[in-house]
Amino acid sequence: MLPTSGSGDSVVAHQVDVAYGRDVVVHAASLSFDAGTVTALIGPNGSGKSTLLRAVARLHPPKSGTVTFADGEDLRLLGGRDLAKRIAMLSQNRTAPGGLSVRELVEFGRHPHRSRWGGRDADGAAAVERALQLTGLTPLADRPVQALSGGQAQRVWLASCLAQRTGLLLLDEPTNHLDLRFQVEILDVVRHLADAEGVGIGLVLHDLDQAAAVADRVLLLEEGRVTADGPPDDVLTTENLSRAYGIRVDVHRDPVDGRIHTRAVGRYNDPALRA
Numbered sequence: 001m002l003p004t005s006g007s008g009d010s011v012v013a014h015q016v017d018v019a020y021g022r023d024v025v026v027h028a029a030s031l032s033f034d035a036g037t038v039t040a041l042i043g044p045n046g047s048g049k050s051t052l053l054r055a056v057a058r059l060h061p062p063k064s065g066t067v068t069f070a071d072g073e074d075l076r077l078l079g080g081r082d083l084a085k086r087i088a089m090l091s092q093n094r095t096a097p098g099g100l101s102v103r104e105l106v107e108f109g110r111h112p113h114r115s116r117w118g119g120r121d122a123d124g125a126a127a128v129e130r131a132l133q134l135t136g137l138t139p140l141a142d143r144p145v146q147a148l149s150g151g152q153a154q155r156v157w158l159a160s161c162l163a164q165r166t167g168l169l170l171l172d173e174p175t176n177h178l179d180l181r182f183q184v185e186i187l188d189v190v191r192h193l194a195d196a197e198g199v200g201i202g203l204v205l206h207d208l209d210q211a212a213a214v215a216d217r218v219l220l221l222e223e224g225r226v227t228a229d230g231p232p233d234d235v236l237t238t239e240n241l242s243r244a245y246g247i248r249v250d251v252h253r254d255p256v257d258g259r260i261h262t263r264a265v266g267r268y269n270d271p272a273l274r275a
Contacts, residue, residue, distance in 0.1 A: 008035030008198035009069060009086050009167030011056055016065035018048070018055045024063065026052050026224045032070075033168060033202040038194045040211040041204045042235075043221035044245050049204045050092065050172050052221070056202065057089040057170050084112035088164040090171045094157050096145045102156050103141040106131055109163030123165070131162035134189050136182065151177040158186065169193065171203040175210065187214045208249075212236055212260035220244055236260050 011033045018026035026048040033039050033056065041049040054060040056067055058075050067075050075083065088109070096105055109131070110124040132138045135155040140148070145156055154177045161169060171190070175183040191214060193199040205211045211218055211232065218235040220228040222244045228235040241249035241262065248265040 008194075008200045010034045010200055011067065011069055011075070011087070011168055013052075013056055013062075013067045014065055016052070016055055016067065017063040018051050018060060019063040024224070026055065028065070029221075029224075029226050031056075031219055031226060031229065033170070033200045034070075035167065035200045036194050036198040037216045038190055038201045038203070038214055039217045039219065040215035041202065041219050041221060042206070042208060042211050046223075047221040047244075048224040049221055053089070053170050053172055053202060053204055054091070057087055058083060059089065059091070081112045084164065084166075086166055087168045087170065088161040088166040089169075090158055090161045090174055092172050092176070096153070096156075098146060100145050101142050102137055102145055102148070102159075103128065103132070105145050105156050106137075106159045106163050109160040109165075112164065124163075127163045127165050131159040134162055134192075135159040136185060149177075151179060151182065154178060155182065155186070162189075166199075168200040168202070171201070173204050173206065175205070175207065183210070190214055208236060208241065208262040209260070212262070232260055236262065 013032070014030050016026060016029045017024050029048070029052055031039070041053065043049055051060060055062050058067070069075070106128050107124070110121050110127060113124065114121045132141055135158055137155055137159055140152065145153060148156065158171070158174055161171075174186055174190070178186065187210060190201050190203065194201050215232055217230065218228075218232050219226050220235050220240055227244070228240050236251055238249060238251045241251065245264070250263045250265055252261055253259065254261055
C-alpha cells in the first residue's frame with residue numbers, strides 16, 4: 001500500500017516585500033496556500049509570480065512581512081530538514097548531477113525523511129514508486145536522466161517533489177515543456193493530491209485555461225502586486241486580463257463543459273485590426 005502524505009499544510013504570507021538587491025519586485029503581497037486547495041498564480045512575465053512562490057518556500061528571504069503556517073509558526077524558525085518535510089517546491093531550470101538514473105534522482109526527494117546517520121527511511125521505496133507511477137515515469141526508471149528530453153526531465157523533478165510527501169506543494173510552471181497528454185495528467189495529479197489527500201497546492205501557470213480548469217482560487221499579479229484574488233470566475237474576467245496583459249483578452253464559458261476559456265485578440269484574430 002502506498003504511504004499517504006498525512007494532513008495538508010496551510011501557509012499565510014502577510015504584506016510581503018521581496019527584493020533583488022535594492023530593487024523591490026514584490027510589493028506588500030498577502031496570500032495563503034490552504035490545505036486541500038489549489039491556488040494558481042497568474043500574470044505577465046516579470047510580475048513577480050515565481051519570486052513570490054520562492055519567498056513562501058523560504059528560497060528567497062522577504063525584505064519585509066511575514067510567512068507563517070496557519071497556526072502562526074514562523075517558517076524562519078524551522079530547520080532546513082524540518083521545513084523540507086512540510087514544503088516541497090518544483091523550481092525552474094534545475095540541473096541534475098551527471099550519471100544519475102531517473103529513480104536515483106527521484107530518491108533525492110526522500111532526503112529529509114532519512115535518519116541522520118543510518119539513512120533509514122521505512123516509507124521511502126513505496127513513496128518513490130508512487131511518484132514514478134503518478135508522473136508516468138515507471139518505464140523510464142532506470143534510464144539516465146541526461147538521456148531524457150526536456151519534458152521527461154521536468155517530470156523527473158516533479159516526481160522527486162512528490163516523493164518528498166509534504167503537506168504543501170509549490171510548483172513553478174509544472175506543465176512547462178510537457179506535451180499535451182502529460183500536461184493534462186500532471187494537472188490531474190494536482191487535483192488528486194488536493195482532493196484525495198488534502199495537500200495544499202500553489203502553482204504558477206501561464207496557461208489561463210489551465211488555471212481556470214484546475215484551480216480553486218486564482219491570484220493575478222501585475223508589476224509585483226496582487227491585483228485580484230478569488231475564485232476563477234471572479235478573477236478571470238475580460239477586464240482584469242486585458243488590463244494585466246496589455247492586450248484584449250476575451251473570456252467566455254463553454255456551453256458544454258461549463259469551463260472558462262480565454263482568447264487573446266491580436267490583429268490576426270480581429271478583422272477590424274487586420275483590415
